[in-house]
Amino acid sequence: MLTEEEKNAGLVGRIIPINIEEQMKSAYIDYSMSVIVSRALPDVRDGLKPVHRRILYDMSAELNLYSDKPTRKSARIVGDVLGKFHPHGDSSVYDAMVRLAQEWSMRYPLVDGQGNFGSMDGDSPAAMRYTEARMKKITDEVMADIDKETVDWTLNFDDTIPEPTVLPTKIPLLIVNGASGIAVGMATNMAPHNLSEVVDACCAYVDNPEITGEELLHYVKGPDFPTGGIIYGYEGVREAMLTGRGRVVMRARTEIEHTPSGRECIVITEIPYMINKAEMIKKIADMINDKKIEGISYINDESDRNGLRIIIILKHDAVASVVLNTLFKNTPLQTSFAVNNIALVNGRPQLLTMRDLIRHFIDHRHDVVVRRTRFDKRKAEERLHIVLGLLVAQDNIDEIVHIIRSSKTPDEAKQTMMERFELDDIQASAIIEMRLRALTGLEHGKLVAERDELMKLIAHLTEVLENVSMQMQIIKDELIEMKEKYGDERRSEIVYASEEFNPEDFYADDDMVITISHMGYIKRTPLAEYRTQN
Incomplete structure (x- = not known):
């Protein structure tokens, strides 16, 4: 109840009773839409989330860090982006910029980093006061013609500086670099692809806008991961390209070699995308120690600046193909990439097929070309x-x-x-x-x-x-x-025929002698041992 003074103060009529359930609903919807639209999901046209777009725009227009200019301290770039366009924590900007520079994260990196930008082992990058950066040459093409009224602009958070709502990119970034993000109630996980293949598909679409998703598969064979590896089986790839959802199985690239002492060893030269190399080696070592994997004497990481090389030396009596199949089944040497192509189309999240992605990119380029002209x-x-x-x-x-x-x-x-x-x-x-x-x-x-x-x-x-x-x-x-x-060559090889593991894959291919006694007992003995026992 209101006191007499409050009534006199004219508060009656200014207090609005609201239903807490409705209030919670509307507040949560506002929050989730904000996360979806301006944080976690990329725009279908330029393939960028707001933080990446702001970093690239600030590096080009504000700091003039084009690929032919000297690098600048990362702290200077991050500070500029925070102060002008992105009022959040500095780690959100620096982490996003670091990822744009990592060759094992991006199929076509957009930032040219100088200094320690982390590693495939999950090492942290150096602090931003130690590293420097500028744009890559390919990023100049992403920013091309931005000063020719080719895109729409909006004011930044304090209404003092205009910023672009989308970049006029000549490269189909969303398809070639992929994206991943967790919003509220939805997530996106898009695989990277090969630029040459994607351009061929875009040209085919321009020549024939009625082209089907099936026909586009002749141009874009499948994802092309920056870390290479082998895509094992095509059904998941095909499903992902035609429906926007699918499961792509990735395997490490392995070879079987012999040590000088004559023992067999498995050499790994490429690992699946987004796998932490150090954690993967630790997991294999733990399984060897726990006797969950038989036949390995030790594992060693011999990677250097020339490339990745993990060597697994086998015991004398081990069969390499059996050990390898066991590793594929039980360790991250074989893993899957769950494709979920969700991006923003006119500010609304949509599940998109490969044909949709190409269509939206071509529409964007058409708009840019007309406005530029x-x-x-x-x-x-x-x-x-x-x-x-x-x-x-x-x-x-x-x-x-x-x-x-x-x-x-x-x-x-x-x-x-x-x-x-x-x-x-x-x-x-x-x-x-x-x-x-x-x-x-x-x-x-x-x-x-x-x-x-x-x-x-x-x-x-x-x-x-x-x-x-x-x-x-x-x-x-x-x-x-x-x-x-x-454009460059494919890095990920596609093996079209794939089978699930059979129990036989985990046993060596040896000759056996089967003996049956009069009482009905059955015994299996390796042939070599049978001969030794006469």
Whole structure:
């Protein structure tokens, strides 16, 4: 109950009774949508989460850290991103930037890191005051044309600096680098792919927008992990590409060699994606000590700067193929990648197939190309307008000089010129600011040439804006250029036929003698032992 004073203070009518259940519901929905849209899920167009987009935009536009510029301290970059665009903890920005620089995490790294940026063993990177960074060459293509009104902008958290809502990337980042993130009530886990294959698929889609998901499988064979390895079996890959969900089985790349003493050893040169090498070796060593895996005498990590090399030396009587199958079954040498292609489409999370991902990327590129062409045309028209004014001035130079000398102020001179030669304010201002050297014959020739060039350019840009097939050809040409510059060979090999493990896979292939007694007992004896016993 309200006291008399409170009633008198006019509080009656200002207290609104609310249902706590409804309040909890709406507050939790607001929170979960915030996590989904502005933290955990990537945008289908540029494949980036807000933190990555802000890091790349800050490195390019604010700090000018393009690939041909010197590196800057990571602490400087992180501080700049925090202060201008991303008001969260510094570790959220630094950890995201570190991952963009790790060659075993990103199929095509976007940040060029200098210093200790961690390792496959799960070692932490050095503190940001010790490391330096700049953009990779491929990232220049992600930021290309951002200053040509190609994307929408929004104000940052304190409404002082504009930031892009999406980047105009020429590279289909979401498909080639993948993504992973845990939101509220949903998660995403997208596999990386090979740029050359993805570009071929995009070009096929541009040529035939009716192309089916099945036909796209001829171009994109399957995921292509930065750590290589072997994709074992195709059914899961096919399902992931056609439905957006699937299970891709990954195996380490192994070879069987012999030590100088003649013992067999298993050499591992590539491990599955996202597996911590040190933890994997520790797990195998623990299983050897606990006698869960037989036939291994010891395991050693011989990895160096030339590449990964883990060596497993077997006991004299062990059979390499049996030990290897046991390792695949019981350790992270064989693991699976659960594909779950969820990304934001127009701000809403959607499950996407490979065809959807390509379609949305091409739509984004189309939008960027049209907006860029409009911007270039407008700038060319503005310049042509000034050039035509300057040519008028050169043709009537004596009169112009007389007008300027006889006017008391620049504004008066401009006004007189505008009335006399039918110029507008922009042209008259350009004439007033013209240098004396522009009066030479050579400069006149340059202006005439520039006028002709601009008219030709405007005609071409107008044609592009009116012709969708020309726009599509530009998209295709730029994609092919990306493939020529940054495309590379597949790292992950796909083994199309895969079988589940059979009990026989875990026994050596030896000759046996089976003996049956009169009483009905059965005994199995290896042939060599049977002969020894006569």
